[in-house]
Amino acid sequence: MASLDPVARPIDPELHAITAWLQRPGSNHFLVTSHVNPDGDGLASMLACGRILRRLGKQVWLVTDGFRSPRYDYLPQIDTVVSYREGLEAELPVANVITVDVPTLSRLERVARLIPRDAAILKIDHHPSDDHFGQFNYGDTAASSTAELVYRLCVDLDVPFDAALGTWLYTGIAFDTGRFRFSSTTPDALIIAGEMVRAGANPQLIAEQLFYEYRPTTLSLLASTLQSLERVLDGRVSILSLDHAVLGQARYGDEDMDGFVDYAVSLQGVEVALFLREHEPGHIRVSLRAKHDFDVRAVAELFGGGGHRKAAGVRMTGTLAEAKARLVNEIQRHLESSNERSA
Numbered sequence: 549m550a551s552l553d554p555v556a557r558p559i560d561p562e563l564h565a566i567t568a569w570l571q572r573p574g575s576n577h578f579l580v581t582s583h584v585n586p587d588g589d590g591l592a593s594m595l596a597c598g599r600i601l602r603r604l605g606k607q608v609w610l611v612t613d614g615f616r617s618p619r620y621d622y623l624p625q626i627d628t629v630v631s632y633r634e635g636l637e638a639e640l641p642v643a644n645v646i647t648v649d650v651p652t653l654s655r656l657e658r659v660a661r662l663i664p665r666d667a668a669i670l671k672i673d674h675h676p677s678d679d680h681f682g683q684f685n686y687g688d689t690a691a692s693s694t695a696e697l698v699y700r701l702c703v704d705l706d707v708p709f710d711a712a713l714g715t716w717l718y719t720g721i722a723f724d725t726g727r728f729r730f731s732s733t734t735p736d737a738l739i740i741a742g743e744m745v746r747a748g749a750n751p752q753l754i755a756e757q758l759f760y761e762y763r764p765t766t767l768s769l770l771a772s773t774l775q776s777l778e779r780v781l782d783g784r785v786s787i788l789s790l791d792h793a794v795l796g797q798a799r800y801g802d803e804d805m806d807g808f809v810d811y812a813v814s815l816q817g818v819e820v821a822l823f824l825r826e827h828e829p830g831h832i833r834v835s836l837r838a839k840h841d842f843d844v845r846a847v848a849e850l851f852g853g854g855g856h857r858k859a860a861g862v863r864m865t866g867t868l869a870e871a872k873a874r875l876v877n878e879i880q881r882h883l884e885s886s887n888e889r890s891a
C-alpha cells in the first residue's frame with residue numbers, strides 16, 4: 549500500500565534552534581507543563597514532550613494545576629503527570645521549562661511558582677498571542693493543535709512514532725479539532741492523524757474514551773443544563789447556565805460538564821453560544837463558542853479571559869444574571885459592528 553506523503557514543510561530555522569537547545573549536553577532538568585485545568589491537547593502534548601526529553605537523556609517532571617478530567621485516563625503514562633501541591637517547588641530542581649498550549653504565564657496558575665527566575669523557557673503554542681514569554685517561542689496559529697507542533701519537533705529530532713506517541717498526538721489533534729470538525733481540520737492535521745494511526749493509535753478507542761463515555765450523573769446534569777437554554781438577540785446567541793444550587797451538589801464534578809457547550813452552539817441560527825457555570829456562589833466560569841466568523845476571544849478578553857477565535861473562556865464574578873447581561877451586551881455590540889462593516 550502506498551504510504552502517506554510526510555507533511556512537507558520547508559526547513560524551519562526556528563525549529564532547528566530549538567532542537568539544538570534541547571540536545572545540548574549538561575542542562576538536564578526539565579519541567580513540562582500546560583494551562584490550568586489541562587485539556588486533551590495540553591496533556592497529550594506534555595506527555596509527548598516528556599518522551600522527547602527522556603530520549604535525549606533529560607530528567608523530566610510533568611506538572612499541571614487544577615482539574616484533570618478522568619476522560620484522559622486512557623492516555624499512556626498519564627500517571628506520570630503530577631498535580632501541583634504546596635511545597636513542590638522545594639522538591640524540583642527546575643532549570644528548563646517547556647510550556648505547551650499556554651498563551652500567557654498567568655494561565656499556569658500555581659505551577660508558575662515552580663519556575664525560577666533564571667529558568668530557560670520554551671513556549672510551544674498555537675493560540676494567537678503577543679506574549680513571547682519564552683527564551684524560545686515556537687508558535688503557529690495555523691496549527692490545529694499544540695500536538696501538531698510537537699509532532700514537528702519529533703520529526704526534526706527523529707523520534708520514532710510508536711503506539712504511545714501516536715495515541716498522544718492523535719488525541720491532541722482529535723480533541724482540538726473537535727473530532728475533525730472545526731475549521732482547524734487542515735490537511736496537515738488529517739495527514740498527521742493518519743500517520744499516528746499507522747504508528748498504532750486506535751481512533752475508535754480514543755473517540756470512545758475522549759467523547760462517548762458518560763457517567764450516569766453526566767447525563768442527568770446534561771438534562772438540567774438543556775432545560776436552562778435561552779435564546780437571545782433573535783436567536784443569534786444561545787445560553788446554557790447552571791447555578792450553584794445545582795452544581796454544588798456533591799455528585800457533580802467538573803468532568804460532568806465537558807463538552808456541554810457544544811449543544812448550545814449546535815442550535816440552528818446560533819452564531820455565538822455561552823455556557824455559564826456558577827461553581828462557587830458569585831464565581832462563574834464561562835465557555836464561549838462561535839459558529840462562523842464571530843471572534844469570541846475578543847469578547848472573552850474584555851473580561852480578562854482568552855482562548856481562540858471560535859472557542860474561548862473567561863471567569864467572572866457576580867450573579868449569573870449579571871454575567872449573562874454583561875456578555876450579551878458586548879456580543880450585541882460586536883454583532884452590530886460586524887453588520888455595519890458588511891453593510
Ligand code: AMP
Nearest residue numbers: 835836853854855856859860861862863
Ligand atoms: P473551554 O471553554 O474551557 O473549553 O476553553 C476554550 C478555550 O478558551 C481554550 O483555549 C482555553 O484555554 C481558553 N480559556 C478558557 N478559560 C480561560 C480563561 N479563564 N482565561 C483565558 N483563556 C481561557
Ligand code: MN
Nearest residue numbers: 587589590649
Ligand atoms: Mn488547551
Ligand code: MN
Nearest residue numbers: 589649694724
Ligand atoms: Mn490547544
